[in-house]
Amino acid sequence: MRNVTLILDDGSRFHGKSFGYEKPVAGEVVFNTAMTGYPESLTDPSYAGQLMTLTYPLVGNYGVPPFTFEANGLPTFMESEKIHAEAIIVSDYSEKYSHWNAVESLADWLKREQIPGITGIDTRELTKVLREHGVMMGKIVFDDEPNNIPEATYAGVNYVDKVSCKEIIRYNEGEGKKKVVLVDCGVKSNIIRCLLKRDVEVIRVPWDYDFNSLQFDGLFISNGPGDPDTCDAAVQNIRKAMQNEKLPIFGICMGNQLLSKAGGAKIYKLKYGHRSHNQPVRLVGTDKCFITSQNHGYAVDNNTLGADWEPLFINMNDGSNEGIRHKKNPWFSAQFHPEAASGPTDTEFLFDEFVKLL
Numbered sequence: 001m002r003n004v005t006l007i008l009d010d011g012s013r014f015h016g017k018s019f020g021y022e023k024p025v026a027g028e029v030v031f032n033t034a035m036t037g038y039p040e041s042l043t044d045p046s047y048a049g050q051l052m053t054l055t056y057p058l059v060g061n062y063g064v065p066p067f068t069f070e071a072n073g074l075p076t077f078m079e080s081e082k083i084h085a086e087a088i089i090v091s092d093y094s095e096k097y098s099h100w101n102a103v104e105s106l107a108d109w110l111k112r113e114q115i116p117g118i119t120g121i122d123t124r125e126l127t128k129v130l131r132e133h134g135v136m137m138g139k140i141v142f143d144d145e146p147n148n149i150p151e152a153t154y155a156g157v158n159y160v161d162k163v164s165c166k167e168i169i170r171y172n173e174g175e176g177k178k179k180v181v182l183v184d185c186g187v188k189s190n191i192i193r194c195l196l197k198r199d200v201e202v203i204r205v206p207w208d209y210d211f212n213s214l215q216f217d218g219l220f221i222s223n224g225p226g227d228p229d230t231c232d233a234a235v236q237n238i239r240k241a242m243q244n245e246k247l248p249i250f251g252i253c254m255g256n257q258l259l260s261k262a263g264g265a266k267i268y269k270l271k272y273g274h275r276s277h278n279q280p281v282r283l284v285g286t287d288k289c290f291i292t293s294q295n296h297g298y299a300v301d302n303n304t305l306g307a308d309w310e311p312l313f314i315n316m317n318d319g320s321n322e323g324i325r326h327k328k329n330p331w332f333s334a335q336f337h338p339e340a341a342s343g344p345t346d347t348e349f350l351f352d353e354f355v356k357l358l
């Protein structure tokens with residue numbers, strides 16, 4: 001195993017060993033405190049541009065599931081067709097694995113997809129640095145090679161355009177009871193699975209496609225990577241769709257941010273984001289709290305919501321926005337991931353609420 005160093009923008013250095021593909025890499029360094037779910041997280045398109053640190057110390061011991069596909073073209077076990085994170089950073093990589101569904105080791109998968117993985121990093125100390133300073137850009141370099149990796153940029157880059165589908169994809173065509181247009185900002189497969197199992201036809205369109213001339217019963221806006229302020233074309237299309245006040249609209253994560261922007265609200269960057277399986281959110285107006293799966297670095301500013309809108313969920317750790325709803329029209333969204341995959345399924349009922357409105 002070759003020696004590597006993770007260098008953060010503030011000059012902090014963390015020394016470890018390479019266990020994945022051997023290439024230097026740069027990106028935004030983020031941390032995720034979930035205890036499981038590395039196959040799902042690595043293939044979540046929302047991690048594009050990011051070096052993903054896992055704080056759970058032992059990673060790799062249940063291997064990697066196969067890349068098989070369902071009849072509708074969706075991967076059976078993964079959240080997209082490939083790894084989207086730029087790299088994975090762990091404390092203690094386990095090459096030995098055992099699981100009913102495992103077909104290869106995490107190292108073999110990373111090498112095949114040309115994604116660096118590093119182990120032996122004090123991920124607890126790294127997370128403390130990121131919590132105190134805020135997320136930072138960083139790079140992984142090989143100690144025996146000159147440091148020749150260019151700096152990466154994250155803010156202001158339109159990552160959605162890199163991961164969105166390039167043409168329309170239809171699921172359950174002519175079979176579902178209702179039709180939903182899904183704006184693909186980097187959609188996770190389980191969102192589509194959650195819609196399909198509720199008997200709807202899904203028309204998945206590129207993020208900037210003007211879908212308003214299509215025939216459909218509801219609009220869904222997906223999760224996606226990067227800065228929502230780079231996705232103006234989607235915001236304009238959503239605004240056009242809102243001219244029909246009866247059209248049900250549901251957004252998740254980036255979808256919450258884009259719906260909020262279409263409603264006139266502003267977005268800001270969180271100091272170090274929410275990435276875990278145990279983020280508590282309260283349903284506004286009730287004492288109900290749900291434990292949610294999350295992966296986001298930006299948030300909607302509650303104080304900028306227009307008079308017709310209100311927060312739907314609030315994060316119980318830091319009071320930040322976790323969803324919005326319109327006071328009159330059937331429009332709502334969640335900042336967390338009700339589709340889970342990975343993580344708790346407590347809030348999957350939001351898909352039922354959406355489908356009931358169609």
Ligand SMILES: NC(=O)CC[C@H](N)C(=O)O
Nearest residue numbers: 223224226253254297298
């Ligand atoms: N998972 C997502 O959709 C993330 C949305 C956005 N890229 C953020 O970081 O906040």
